[in-house]
Every structure is written in structure tokens, then in C-alpha cells.
Amino acid sequence: MKAIVIDKPGAPDVLHYTERPRPEPQEHELLVKVAAAGVNRPDVAQRKGHYPPPPGASPDIPGLEIAGTVVATGKDCKRFKIGDTICALVTGGGYAEYCVVPEGQALPIPANLTPAEAASLPETFFTVWSNVFDRGRLQPGESLLVHGGSSGIGVAAIQMAHAWGATVYVTAGSDDKCIYCEQLGAKKAVNYKTAKFGDVLKQATNGKGIDVILDMIGGDYTPVNLDLLAEEGRLVLINVMRGDETPIKLSAVMRKRLTITGSTLRARDAAFKAAIAQQLEKYVWPWLVSGKVKPVIYKTFPMEAAAKAHTLMESSEHIGKIVLLA
Ligand SMILES: NC(=O)c1ccc[n+]([C@@H]2O[C@H](COP(=O)([O-])OP(=O)(O)OC[C@H]3O[C@@H](n4cnc5c(N)ncnc54)[C@H](OP(=O)(O)O)[C@@H]3O)[C@@H](O)[C@H]2O)c1
Incomplete structure (x- = not known):
């Protein structure tokens, strides 16, 4: 063949x-x-x-x-x-x-x-199901942030979470990508090259923060992700495109009772x-x-x-x- x-x-x-x-x-x-x-x-x-x-x-x-x-x-x-x-x-x-x-x-x-x-x-739908719905335990009415919203993973996660009854936020690397993600069902998309997603989304959620974050970026996103998570929030890692190591404040995990998890399929x-x-x-x-x-x-x-x-x-x-x- x-x-x-x-x-x-x-x-x-x-x-x-x-x-x-x-x-x-x-x-x-x-x-x-x-x-x-x-x-x-x-x-x-x-x-x-x-x-x-x-x-x-x-x-x-x-x-x-x-x-x-x-x-x-x-x-x-x-x-x-x-x-x-x-x-x-x-x-x-x-x-x-x-x-x-x-x-x-x-x-x-x-x-x-x-x-x-x-x-x-299959690859993106199996990955999103396993990480957002199983590991992340996303519930209808909760909020989900997807980094890389315009990726193959991102377009699957936006639609599946939106259909599930969650409020979806994303980051993406251009205004055009952000517009597309909002058309797909995201409530708000942040161009991470021109805005600080942590600040924008804290404001967008009236200070409550995000319930589940699906992250393929890692590195310097991690402290911002932990700060942005709501009480009982879950950070689910599926890749570390911006680096495997980063300093984090462990006290945030205790104070907000956070879960940090992840997987490879x-x-x-x-x-x-x-x-x-x-x-x-x-x-x-x-x-x-x-x-x-x-x-x-x-x-x-x-x-x-x-x-x-x-x-x-x-x-x-x-x-x-x-x-x-x-
Ligand atoms: N753990 C698992 O089981 C599993 C399974 C499948 C995929 N994955 C991972 O999920 C990710 C998405 O996969 P995919 O196939 O959907 O890939 P993809 O369509 O190529 O999407 C990757 C996106 O990441 C963004 N990006 C790239 N470098 C970046 C950086 N340094 N900072 C911020 N954003 C960056 C890019 O969009 P922007 O324009 O927004 O930068 C790009 O569209 C990959 O990292 C992949 O390895 C994990």
C-alpha cells in the first residue's frame, strides 16, 4: 500500500x-x-x-x-x-x-x-471529552476557558462545551481567530497577543473567575491560570507549548481548593x-x-x-x- x-x-x-x-x-x-x-x-x-x-x-x-x-x-x-x-x-x-x-x-x-x-x-473529540468532561468535570452552567481556541482541539471544545450548556471563553492569536471562535459559540475570545487574558476574563466573570481551564500552553500561562480559576476550579493540561516549568503560588491551590490535572491520550x-x-x-x-x-x-x-x-x-x-x- x-x-x-x-x-x-x-x-x-x-x-x-x-x-x-x-x-x-x-x-x-x-x-x-x-x-x-x-x-x-x-x-x-x-x-x-x-x-x-x-x-x-x-x-x-x-x-x-x-x-x-x-x-x-x-x-x-x-x-x-x-x-x-x-x-x-x-x-x-x-x-x-x-x-x-x-x-x-x-x-x-x-x-x-x-x-x-x-x-x-476522533483525536480532538476523544481528547476534549476525556479532559474537559471526565477529568475537568465541566457541568452545565459552569464556565470553560480554552487556550488555543482556534486549534483543532479548540473548535471541538468550544462547540461541545457550548452544546453542554457551559459558558465558553477562549484565547487565540489574532482578531480574526477571535471573531471565528465567538461565531462558533464562545461568549468572549481574547487575543493573547494584544491583551492580558487574565485581567480581561476576571472582569468578564465579575471577579468570580473560571471553573475549568483547558490548557495546551503551560509555561508562563500557569500562574495566570491559577489566579484566574474560581473556587473549586480545575486546570487541565494537555500540552506545554510555552514550557514545562514555571514558578506557581501553591497557596492559591489551598485557598481556592483547586485541582491541577492533565493527560495524554x-x-x-x-x-x-x-x-x-x-x-x-x-x-x-x-x-x-x-x-x-x-x-x-x-x-x-x-x-x-x-x-x-x-x-x-x-x-x-x-x-x-x-x-x-x-
Ligand atoms: N494531551 C493530549 O492527549 C493531546 C491530544 C491532542 C492534542 N494535544 C495538544 O493540543 C494542542 C492542540 O492540538 P491541535 O492538533 O488542535 O493543534 P493546532 O490546530 O495546530 O493548534 C495549536 C494552536 O496553538 C496555538 N499556539 C501555538 N503556539 C503557541 C504559543 N507559543 N502560545 C500560545 N498559543 C500557541 C496556535 O494558535 P494561535 O494563533 O492562537 O497562537 C495554534 O493554532 C497541541 O499542543 C497538541 O499537542 C494534546
Whole structure:
């Protein structure tokens, strides 16, 4: 089969379109003919050599989410059959003509979505569900701040939290991105390049602060995040793009009874991911079917142009998702 492989760690041009053996499904896996594969920031980190694939994942074919047609099923697969169209979270190997998928991580494609739209969902929707709703315990009526509001993660988090009945605030790196986030459902978006988000959002919440913060930035955002959290607030970290270390005032954690948590999805086991898939199908898939939550695709590229897709992602010019078409 054709696949994109990472020749060696480096710039986008280390992504190489080549021939690879077609994977064989294990007992609990589906073999899927890929129609589209989502591009995610962790793929960029993997390409640079900063995010090695966990044991069992394809060592050099990136790609954490796909949509396509089931062409073979392992003997223990119970739900999906040959010919079904699905989208799925995978631990790697998505940038390819064929990909194996643990059956529990596959979801049916809502009839109103294209394969490219469906492929743009799993990585961000699984991550947001696990971190905002499970770890962050966001309740209807509470407030959520999403840093990187225009990211793939951000556009999913804004819509899901808004549909859940929460009030959503975001930060983003341009006025255009801020306008887009507000159109998607954010009550207020702060351009972090021109304003101090801590001050703006303290004022916007009448001094109460924010109940849950989803943060991919870390570093110098952390003391500001802790100051901004309301009593019983939860800070959920999913990356540290501005640094892994920062001084914080631990007394704020005691005084406001804060929770600091976080997670990485990729290394979690198939049972954990299957449990999230079930929650998504129950709570979030109806929002996709009704149009309350929509995929946001900024640009598609043919699979062989994966290097261009990575260059675009690293520019941070995009709003929403970038998708490869097989
Ligand atoms: N823990 C997990 O399980 C998990 C899973 C998936 C993704 N993630 C993380 O979630 C983040 C979003 O992923 P994605 O695929 O949605 O990526 P993405 O679409 O490329 O979004 C990243 C966004 O971060 C903003 N940004 C970049 N550098 C920044 C900086 N130094 N300061 C402030 N903002 C910055 C950029 O927007 P601006 O214009 O606003 O700067 C950019 O749009 C990534 O960090 C990724 O590693 C974590």
C-alpha cells in the first residue's frame, strides 16, 4: 500500500510517500481502506522526534485518526462488518491507504458528514471529552476557558462545551481567530497577543473567575491560570507549548481548593479509548447529527502532500482542522 513515512526526525520534508506492506488486523481489529486522515499537532511533534509512538503503534507512519470503509474484520469483531463506513481513533498509521483499528475505537460516520469531516473528529473529540468532561468535570452552567481556541482541539471544545450548556471563553492569536471562535459559540475570545487574558476574563466573570481551564500552553500561562480559576476550579493540561516549568503560588491551590490535572491520550489502552468512544456516541454524536456541533475543516491536501499540511499546521495560520485525502 501507499503510505507517508517519517524517514528521520526533522522538517516537514522528512515525510516521504512510499510503499509499505498492508497491515493485518488482529482478532479485535478492523482493516479500513482509508478515505481521509486528520492531521494533528502531535503528528508534528512525532515528526520532529519529540513524541515517540507507544509500543504496538506503527513506528514510522504517523496519523492518529481516520475515516474510511471496513474491508476486513478480525474474528473477535462484533459490531462492524465489511462495507461499513467508520471513523476511528488510532495510535498511529493513519497516513496510509489502509489502517488497522481496534473495533472499540471506531464510530459510525453520521450520514450528514463527508469522510473528510468524519476523519477530522476522533483525536480532538476523544481528547476534549476525556479532559474537559471526565477529568475537568465541566457541568452545565459552569464556565470553560480554552487556550488555543482556534486549534483543532479548540473548535471541538468550544462547540461541545457550548452544546453542554457551559459558558465558553477562549484565547487565540489574532482578531480574526477571535471573531471565528465567538461565531462558533464562545461568549468572549481574547487575543493573547494584544491583551492580558487574565485581567480581561476576571472582569468578564465579575471577579468570580473560571471553573475549568483547558490548557495546551503551560509555561508562563500557569500562574495566570491559577489566579484566574474560581473556587473549586480545575486546570487541565494537555500540552506545554510555552514550557514545562514555571514558578506557581501553591497557596492559591489551598485557598481556592483547586485541582491541577492533565493527560495524554495516545498511550492509554484500548479499553480506556473504547469507553470514551461509547460516551461520544451517546452524548456528542447526536449533536453532530442535528448540526449543533459541526466539523471545522480549514484545508484538505492529497495524502502525498502531507509535508505541505505539516508546514501549514506549524504556521498556526489555520482555524480548525487540516485533513489528508487518500
Ligand atoms: N494531551 C493530549 O492527549 C493531546 C491530544 C491532542 C492534542 N494535544 C495538544 O493540543 C494542542 C492542540 O492540538 P491541535 O492538533 O488542535 O493543534 P493546532 O490546530 O495546530 O493548534 C495549536 C494552536 O496553538 C496555538 N499556539 C501555538 N503556539 C503557541 C504559543 N507559543 N502560545 C500560545 N498559543 C500557541 C496556535 O494558535 P494561535 O494563533 O492562537 O497562537 C495554534 O493554532 C497541541 O499542543 C497538541 O499537542 C494534546
